[in-house]
Amino acid sequence: MKKLFSLLLASALALSLGACGGSTTSESTGSAATSEAATSEAATSEAAESTPAEGEASGDLITVGFAQVGHESDWRTASTKSAQDIFSEANGYNLLFNDADNDSAAQLEAVRGFIQQGVDYIIIDPIVATGWDTVLTECEDAGIPVIVIDRTIDDSDKYVSWVGSNFKDEGLACGEWLKAYADAKGITEINALVIEGSTGASATIGRTEGFKEVADKYGWNILDSQSGDFTEAGGQEVMESFCQSYAGQFNVVICQNDNEAFGAMTAMDTAGVTYGVDGDVIIVSFDANKPALQEVMEGNLNANFECNPMAAPFVEEIIQQLEAGETPEKEIYMEESWFVAEDIAGESITVNGVEQPLVVVTQEVLDARPY
Ligand code: AHR
Numbered sequence: 001m002k003k004l005f006s007l008l009l010a011s012a013l014a015l016s017l018g019a020c021g022g023s024t025t026s027e028s029t030g031s032a033a034t035s036e037a038a039t040s041e042a043a044t045s046e047a048a049e050s051t052p053a054e055g056e057a058s059g060d061l062i063t064v065g066f067a068q069v070g071h072e073s074d075w076r077t078a079s080t081k082s083a084q085d086i087f088s089e090a091n092g093y094n095l096l097f098n099d100a101d102n103d104s105a106a107q108l109e110a111v112r113g114f115i116q117q118g119v120d121y122i123i124i125d126p127i128v129a130t131g132w133d134t135v136l137t138e139c140e141d142a143g144i145p146v147i148v149i150d151r152t153i154d155d156s157d158k159y160v161s162w163v164g165s166n167f168k169d170e171g172l173a174c175g176e177w178l179k180a181y182a183d184a185k186g187i188t189e190i191n192a193l194v195i196e197g198s199t200g201a202s203a204t205i206g207r208t209e210g211f212k213e214v215a216d217k218y219g220w221n222i223l224d225s226q227s228g229d230f231t232e233a234g235g236q237e238v239m240e241s242f243c244q245s246y247a248g249q250f251n252v253v254i255c256q257n258d259n260e261a262f263g264a265m266t267a268m269d270t271a272g273v274t275y276g277v278d279g280d281v282i283i284v285s286f287d288a289n290k291p292a293l294q295e296v297m298e299g300n301l302n303a304n305f306e307c308n309p310m311a312a313p314f315v316e317e318i319i320q321q322l323e324a325g326e327t328p329e330k331e332i333y334m335e336e337s338w339f340v341a342e343d344i345a346g347e348s349i350t351v352n353g354v355e356q357p358l359v360v361v362t363q364e365v366l367d368a369r370p371y
Contacts, residue, residue, distance in 0.1 A: 171210020
């Protein structure tokens with residue numbers, strides 16, 4: 001009966017989410033099993049302590065709802081694929097996937113939909129860092145553990161664990177590399193343009209703060225900083241306007257993800273601005289997806305600071321720990337590398353006292369990349 005109710009609710013919800021512009025898909029068709037053993041900071045309600053659902057004893061699938069940001073970038077595609085690969089039926093999961101298309105309100109509704117469907121776990125990659133406490137309280141009241149990935153939630157701690165990147169460190173690393181590179185090239189004045197990611201996203205906030213901190217330290221000029229929304233079209237549009245407003249005035253472009261960098265390169269090509277190893281403008285990106293690393297290897301991008309999208313295996317481990325009644329770590333940082341086109345800025349960069357190598361991109365490095 002409970003299963004029938006869940007299925008009816010799921011169908012009704014899928015229709016209503018469709019009407020909101022988001023999209024929810026089920027990756028498999030198993031019945032929902034409630035997690036008896038989930039004990040975490042976020043799963044302390046009565047519902048979490050209730051008796052096991054009928055499916056558990058027969059080894060039914062674990063139902064996971066994943067509220068994804070959207071499909072704005074190659075990085076996002078890799079993140080979605082990673083989750084779909086890990087939370088497959090063959091691995092014992094029923095994945096309900098929602099693409100919120102970068103719409104925060106739709107993402108909140110998707111999470112509420114997962115609650116109504118009685119999923120066992122909810123994964124959230126938050127579009128924006130704030131506005132989460134109410135819906136996370138609703139998850140807690142329903143006894144559904146929440147795992148946050150990639151971007152952070154900054155106004156609530158009602159989730160079990162977060163797995164992601166230190167975005168501010170990425171921005172600091174970018175700045176410290178630029179200092180070493182400019183010194184090696186004899187460049188004494190930096191006039192930078194920044195193409196930011198989506199407004200309100202912790203990835204944008206951290207990268208912007210980190211780079212600005214270094215820029216302030218060395219007295220660089222940040223001529224302008226505008227959002228390209230983490231998309232290629234957005235990067236191109238912002239760079240087209242920068243090329244008009246700041247013609248001949250800039251020698252550095254910081255793109256907060258690879259897709260924006262592709263768009264910025266197109267805009268500079270059109271405007272006749274040269275960039276990269278042999279150009280007038282130093283261009284830097286974040287993410288380090290394979291197509292962008294190819295551009296680094298060819299000298300079209302000077303450096304690229306990795307943001308690792310492969311959080312899903314860590315999330316699976318967290319779910320298994322919860323299933324076993326264990327308490328997972330609250331924060332897990334992904335390992336990331338710093339990639340460069342030329343071997344002239346030293347062998348490493350130190351950020352917050354931690355030294356990390358600079359990896360010159362070769363065909364071998366490229367071939368070894370997983371995404
Ligand atoms: O939150 C991670 C950022 O979001 C990645 O840098 C970007 O490509 C994505 O869209």
